[in-house]
Amino acid sequence: MPPKCLQLENINPNFIAMEYAVRGPLVIRAGEIEKELERGMKKPFDQVIRANTGDCQATGQQPLTFLRQLLTLTLEPRLLDSPDYPEDVKKRARLxxxxxxxxxxxxxxxxxxxxxxxxxxxxxxxxxxxxxxxxxxxxxxxxxxxxxxxxxxxxxxxxxxxxxxxxxxxxxxxxxxxxxxxxxxxxxxxxxxxxxxxxxxxxxxxxxxxxxxxxxxxxxxxxxxxxxxxxxxxxxxxxxxxxxxxxxxxxxxxxxxxxxxxxxxxxxxxxxxxxxxxxxxxxxxxxxxxxxxxxxxxxxxxxxxxxxxxxxxxxxxxxxxxxxxxxxxxxxxxxxxxxxxxxxxxNPPQPGEPSYERYVCEKNATLASLKERAELVHKTLSGFEGYKVNPVQGAMYIFPQIEIPPKAIAAAKDKNMAPDAFYAFELLESSGICIVPGSGFGQKPGTYHFRSTILPQTDKLKLMMEKFRVFHDEFIKKYK
Ligand SMILES: Cc1ncc(COP(=O)(O)O)c(C=O)c1O
Structure with a gap:
């Protein structure tokens, strides 16, 4: 076989230089763990909780009916004659x-x-x-x-x-x-x-x-x-x-x-x-x-x-x-x-249009739930030993600063890992929670952070916070 015409040495070097932490090695490992769980491998947890990416519907957020109806009618115009779709959506789809x-x-x-x-x-x-x-x-x-x-x-x-x-x-x-x-x-x-x-x-x-x-x-x-x-x-x-x-x-x-x-x-x-x-x-x-x-x-x-x-x-x-x-x-x-x-x-439904009430109700419920989750994550993580946490004023993430004990920093060094990546890997392997180390986003030298989304639905988020607490306490005990 002749050598492949594309080799790492002869492709655009910028592709090799670029990194994208949100889908980096931790996320790849999370995918492997999911497969291992499917194969029946025993772990101290039964599911991976993905708090690494701002993908709302992947973590259970429901789509807005109005938007999906508009998509449906534009993709399948024969349904424009169906009595099952509100007139204001039909009007928009026709336009x-x-x-x-x-x-x-x-x-x-x-x-x-x-x-x-x-x-x-x-x-x-x-x-x-x-x-x-x-x-x-x-x-x-x-x-x-x-x-x-x-x-x-x-x-x-x-x-x-x-x-x-x-x-x-x-x-x-x-x-x-x-x-x-x-x-x-x-x-x-x-x-x-x-x-x-x-x-x-x-x-x-x-x-x-x-x-x-x-x-x-x-x-x-x-x-x-x-x-x-x-x-x-x-x-x-x-x-x-x-x-x-x-x-x-x-x-x-x-x-x-x-x-x-x-x-x-x-x-x-x-x-x-x-x-x-x-x-x-x-x-x-x-x-x-x-x-x-x-x-x-x-x-x-x-x-x-x-x-x-x-x-x-x-x-x-x-x-x-x-x-x-x-x-x-x-x-x-x-x-x-x-x-x-x-x-x-x-161009959402307006007051008086048939879709309006449902639209407002769904939109407000989603935003209220996000707010509740933002507060829950902030309140819980603020109580962890060695954490400094700013409130989640907006967006979908929290970015706490964590104190990593010197013994853990040394253990990370032995594994050739950044200390925050070491913390995140230990969290994933012991609890199934997938977050992204702060080094993927940049942070002041000598400080350590991670990013977690607030997106898992409330019940799962509560479970995640509890598992997180247990992990953190054990991590501190182990490396103090
Ligand atoms: C700050 C910011 N900008 C841009 C994007 C890109 O989003 P999309 O291309 O899905 O609109 C994201 C996605 O998470 C983001 O967080």
Whole structure:
């Protein structure tokens, strides 16, 4: 047999460099353990509890009836005659089908997505931001937020004066950013969120990170995740003002990852969109270049697998925007099912329509349950010896700082593992709970964390918290 034409030595080295912790070695091991349990292997637990990924429906969240009905009717238009579907859903399905070529969601759409849905998105943003105008031609429908984020990072990937482009990302960060920056051979410029003040962000730290990176790269963009993943904080309006000023003063493109905008649980926190704050600040900040992202994967929909999302591109030079559009056109269009899901997100039933009551009831129940789980996880973990835990103000995660005893650090070193990965592996093997070590997201040197989702349903979450407590007590006893 001749050697394979593709070898590790001759493929794109950026593929080897990139890492994606949320689906890393721990998650692979969790999958193996599930198979071992199926084969009847004896373990100190009978199930794996996956608290590693923000996949809402995988952990039992129910889909919204309205959204699924809209999908059903657009996929199977013969059901438009069925008395089993409410008239308001039928009306919406017809509107979408009328704007599809051949009246079918099986056809390609315009590359930025169906005009009718883009217009619905713009109207939704105007309602959300209390009448600040949104131009539907600034809206690009995307297959989840991910491809939008990747296409913007790709757009700015340009060597200038011999320097590689840099992207400022919060630490801890969501690993899509580190993975994509590595894939595109750009430079990740870390700025640290301040754990002691609830993962807030300050201008001094932005400035430090910006200045220090100048020697080895050319910073082009600033990423902000609000509400935060993995940190669960909701930025204050003052914080957002500071960030906008900083981006403007340093000519950085702002990427506002706002996929968790509906996931705010803390009664003292409120979501402010970057667009709205920028607008309220007036000129010159109102002209800041901004791209903001939303997705059907999060919020109260949790439709991760449908792959729906959009980005709003604001104040971009028209010639550059034309290049962005061209590159998106080369990918034909985002999947139409995701586009229908976006339509359901931004154009929900209104008071007086037949689907309204049920829609509101289901939406509120999902959000109330998420809030309850956010509080439960925070309350429980705060009681663990050696833990420092900020509250889950929003999003779907908690990111506690853990004290790992020196003996455990030494044991991790013997196994050539990061101490937090060692902790997470021990937790998985002894209790079946799968979390992600903090090193996958980035953390201040010398500190250890992990990320857990709040997503298992309440009963399972209570069980998980109890198993976690038992594990932690034993871990501390063993290594103290
Ligand atoms: C902060 C953040 N941005 C973007 C995404 C990507 O989500 P999707 O591509 O499913 O919309 C996620 C997913 O977890 C996320 O947490």
């Amino acid at each position: 979408i089908l009328d704007s599809c070529y051949g009246h079918s969601v099986g056809s390609y759409t315009e590359s930025a997505g169906l005009e009718v849905v883009r217009r619905q998105v713009a109207a939704f943003i105007e309602r959300r931001d209390e009448c600040i105008p949104s131009d539907w031609q600034n809206i690009y429908l995307t297959a989840g937020a991910t491809p939008g984020i990747k296409s913007i990072l790709s757009l700015i990937n340009c060597q200038l004066g011999g320097k590689t482009p840099g992207v400022m990302v919060p630490i801890p960060q969501y690993p899509l950013y580190s993975a994509t920056i590595a894939e595109y051979a750009m430079v990740k410029v870390d700025y640290y969120l301040e754990e002691e003040t609830g993962w807030s962000l300050n201008r001094k730290e932005l400035q430090r990170s910006y200045c220090e990176c100048q020697q080895h790269c050319n910073p082009r963009a600033l990423v902000v995740i609000n509400p935060g993943n993995p940190t669960g904080q909701v930025l204050t309006r003052d914080n957002i003002v500071e960030i906008i000023k900083f981006a403007y003063d340093n000519q950085l493109l702002l990427l506002a990852d706002e996929v968790y905008q509906d996931n705010v649980y803390d009664k003292n926190s409120k979501f402010y969109s970057f667009k709205k704050v920028m607008h309220e600040m007036g000129e010159p900040y109102r002209s800041q270049e901004l791209v903001s992202f939303l997705s059907t994967s999060k919020g109260y929909l949790g439709e991760c697998g449908l792959r729906g999302g959009y980005m709003e591109v604001i104040n971009m030079c028209p010639q550059v925007k034309a290049m962005l559009t061209k590159s998106i056109t080369a990918g034909l269009c985002s999947n139409t099912i995701g586009q229908v899901a976006v339509s359901a997100l931004v």
